[in-house]
Amino acid sequence: MAQTQTVVSSHAAPGTAWEPRIVAFLCYWCSYTGADSAGTARMKYPPNVDIIRVMCSGRIDPELVTTAFARGADGVMVLGCHIGDCHYIAGNHKTMARMPLLKRMLVDLGIEPDRFVHEWVSAAEGEKFTRLVCEVTERVRALGPLELPRQMREFGFGRGLGSKAWGE
Amino acid sequence: MTTEDSAVLQSQAAASSARIGVFICHCGGNISDVVNVAEVAKVVGTFPGVAYATTTTFLCSDPGQALIEEKVRELGLDRVVVAACSPTLHQTTFRRTVKRAGLNEYMFEHVNVREQVSWVCEDPRGATDKAIRLIRAAVGRTLHLEPLHKRRIPIHPAALVIGGGVAGLVAARDLAERGMKVVLVENRPFLGGRMAQLHTVFPTGENARELLGRVIEEVVANPLVTVLTNAQVINSEGIVGDFRTHIRIDPRGVNERLAYRENAIAACPEETINEFDFGLSRRKAIFMAYPGCWPPMPAIDWHTCTKCGKCVWAAGGKGIELDAQPREILVHSGVIVLATGYDPYEPLYGEYGYGIFPHILTLQQLVRLLDPQGPTGGQLPLPGNSHPRIAFIHCVGARQIEGVQQRQPDGKMKDYCARTCCTGALHAALAIKEQHPGAHIYDFYQDIRTYGRGHETYYERASEQGVVFIRYDPRHPPRVEKNARGDSPLLVKAADLLTSGLEVEVLADVVVLGTGVVPHDISELIGMYRCAVGSDRFLLEVHPKLRPVELAVSGVFLAGSCQGPMDITEASAAASAAASKAAALISQGQVEMDPFIARVNTELCTGCETCLTVCPYDAISRDAALKVAVISEALCTGCGTCSAACPSDAIQQDGFTDRQILSEVEMLLASVGQA
């Protein structure tokens, strides 16, 4: 799926247009290789999804997902092998069980459901990976920036060392 | 770079005095045509912690690797980041380069800026920024890398081969020829497997059982091989280098002192379905599987035997032990080769009329009937006229489509191609033509996949001899029906794609279903060895191209059709490959494994046992005295599930610690929220 709009960098200086920043945790054996196969086939997708690889999706601690949002991700994806295909037999079973609970909690905490995507991608599914990246990027774009770090700062979290005291 | 970026990075670098070298590959234009690598190097070079950043045309080449080695030594770099193609290609190459340069090979990080950046992003600005972000993330991770060392485990110098068909036999022979001790375990009373059920093999036309006999002879004659028939694997424990397998040997009931073999068999009053002939014949409770079988003495099928003793009397009282007991042995081996084979697909009741109409055979049954040593001496159940009509339907129980075929009892569709049945069907068709030159043979197919060396000839000859090929749409498979006057001949109908969908009707005296294959049920073995299994239920290799006969579980190898549909040529090749890998492992005397194991911080561990329950390999146990979790270094495969599950963050996975991954995430997002 070709993207024809001009992508403006969000790594660039302030004042430039916002671009969704999505962090994707991929397991090395299936989904990462699936992403590679999209590349080998020269499929095209927007550059908003940055991949972090782990050996198994079972390694994905919910704390990694909450940290990603807290540090500024507008969206987070967790991709693993299909059930029954896990290189480590049942690592993805744990992912499959943790993710619905995490998703429910994120939604209760006001993170729109489209921002957190959990899917299974096999080594041969370059097309599925491409489609997912395009869809998730557009959905997150439609939702707008999450900007948790800025919100946290505005609310006063982490101000730490004091400045003026009362009466001065 | 914003002030927040450098603040975050500086605090990171302050925590360590790392000297990182970043090497960015042009990949001959594959990367540099889209990503502005010069700009990337410039920006990356300003990241605190990075002592050196450069680009080069082909990093994986000799000069490229030499550059890394040179700079590491010259600049005292203590860790390396490479931005190039996918790590699946050259991660090992660069780890070795780093090792040659004098560093620990795991003080290295590989960033994918080709398959996941330059090849998928058309916009140069977007691609360049993405490359910068990914390298920055990698720098963050690299700052927290620790030297790691591969694990080494000694190997017991023996191999256990499970399965006595052609693959198991070839593997056992090859291992023994290399001087390895082998124990070959076959759960039936006779060796030979599915190959023994064939008459001639393609493409040479040689006699299957004769070929099999040669391999069997080589195996049983070799003093290094112990062959156990009627043997079941009960339990297996241990890890690569040190497998302990409990085997139960069921009694044969017959020993070599039996002289009047035929009399004993003839005297037996009990009969049952002969599985060797796929139900087309019956056999006695005391039986020989096939002419020339090994061991060359009968066995007793205890499910059917009533211990009436008539065989004992007919044999003159010697050689038959009706009261023989099973015995258990323990086999100690360094490696395991799985050669458990396949079963033919059994059509569902009613599938193409199977089980409802007479004269519907599976391909495997047809082969038995064509065998001169088969149940009918090679005669097919055809009417006596000179133009019998036979219809073949390809892809039964294979290439199934959701919504077209019924789901199997296990809920899955058999959507894979069974590979060998096209050639097999044409081979059988030609055999029929030889016996009945006037036969009308109709071949209903989706595609003709006579892919192997010498296989296309069967298609050509079949065409020349007048076999009619009718190509059907997979979504509209042929229908098998009664004709107006009854069950025989049957009507086979389909729309012929080669004539733009013309409806074709054929009368068939016999319908042969080109049945696919399924893996032989080894669910207990799969549980014992924790094998990964594909969605088609065949055993899953580590990598189909680069490691085709290895399982993720170290020390267990795959030989033959337990891994997927294949013919004897391919099974033999796979078996030799597995034997070769297994032998190589044993000869090393020890095995090296990836170091990404999980470790418990006993200060933080509360003994809550969450990790024990989640480990897929049962690699974690509890130290009752210290009340903490203990992870077996040898059993841990490095999935990291325990690390994620630990509610105290007391388990960290070497090479994938929370600190390393979090640093990667933080660096990736370092400039967000500035707008």
Added chain:
Amino acid sequence: MTMAARPESGNGKLKIGVYWAASCGGCDISLLEIGPHLLELIEAAEIVLWPCAADFKYADVVSYPDGFIDVCFVNGSVRTSEQEELVRLLRRKAKTLVAYGACACAGGIPALANLNQPEEIFDASYRDNPSLDNAAGVVPQPVTETEFGELEIPRFYPRVLRLADVVEVDYQLPGCPPQADRVWEAITALVSGTLPARNNAVLVGCTDKAVCDDCPLEKRKTRIGSFKRPHLAVPEPGWCLLEQGYVCMGPATRGGCGALCLKANLPCRGCYGASGAVEDQGAAMIGAVGSLLDATTEERARELVAQIVDPVGSFYRFTLASSHLRGRH
């Protein structure tokens, strides 16, 4: 038990302050739980601020020299400008500042208000409530003109903050409230000088392990087949409550309380905050609970998860302000 007095505090007695921010008062009461040790404390120390129990004014505190208070225990979270200003003032006036109790350490129960926007809270408190008689819809204003002049009241902050979000904290004493024996141990350690005065949010009055370490119940390594609520079912004695399906925060909660609730047959609610090296207690608990579900299909996993009535309330009951997401976005 002797306590070394600090000579620089004038009359030789230790100066101790206690302040309550957004607090229920339970932590102040918990100081009384140290029982007879209270007399030892009073003998060796001088209270220089304790709004709950003594009549000191803010002006007194302002007049103290910087560092005058040797140890100041601040309980409660920060929700208003008054609380923030006092906390900053106390940071300057105290050598050692201790975040006392779950609210000060991690936000506590008040932090659950971070699930609502301030407007929603004001609506519920001042406008949309059957028991209110406020037709004019009057809500508190930071500044109001009256006939006597301008009346200023503290500003209501948009989110509940922890102490460490506002000032540098030396020690954290977790618990809701902290258990009496641990409090006394912490006080003696602090006042006897065995712990350095300025530190970095070091945890005291607790252990390095989780509640499971003190819990008498037995694990059977089973998976969770269904979730139960404590008031609707009777637990089987002797068996881990989490494995039985009660949401027990034990594995993800710092130890030190002696597993008091478990010994009374109730599941742990997590009031001592995150255990081990964990930052986000709720996410760590999800990782553990998720891994223990008895589910091999996604539908079954979702079905089980739906049985947990209030995930945020259960997993972040005391620590929402210290979680990664801090509250509802």
